[in-house]
Amino acid sequence: MHTLLFGPGQRNDITHAWELSSATGVPDAFIVVKHRKHEDPEALEKGVHAMLSPYRLNEGRKFFRLKYSDLEATIEMEFARSERHRS
Numbered sequence: 001m002h003t004l005l006f007g008p009g010q011r012n013d014i015t016h017a018w019e020l021s022s023a024t025g026v027p028d029a030f031i032v033v034k035h036r037k038h039e040d041p042e043a044l045e046k047g048v049h050a051m052l053s054p055y056r057l058n059e060g061r062k063f064f065r066l067k068y069s070d071l072e073a074t075i076e077m078e079f080a081r082s083e084r085h086r087s
Contacts, residue, residue: 005020005030005062005063005064006045006048006049006052006062006064006071006075007041007045007049007062013032013035014032017029017030017031017032018030033068034072036075036079038079038082039086040082043082044078044079044082047078047081047082048074048075048078049062051074051077051078052064052066052071052074055070
């Protein structure tokens, strides 16, 4: 199990990971595992976060504890659903 963060950032991914990693109280460095573009990243994030709700570590934060393969499958499912919805 890993602690994962999913969502669009306002800056580039590497900068965002560095900023998160340098915060006080963060036990490990964040790394960017995958980057994808989406026409509506905020809607994609909202859908993925809803599906990941049972894995959320804290209601007020965007951190989840689950296997990376489960996160990746959830993202792919929501990505496909949003693509069908747009068509």
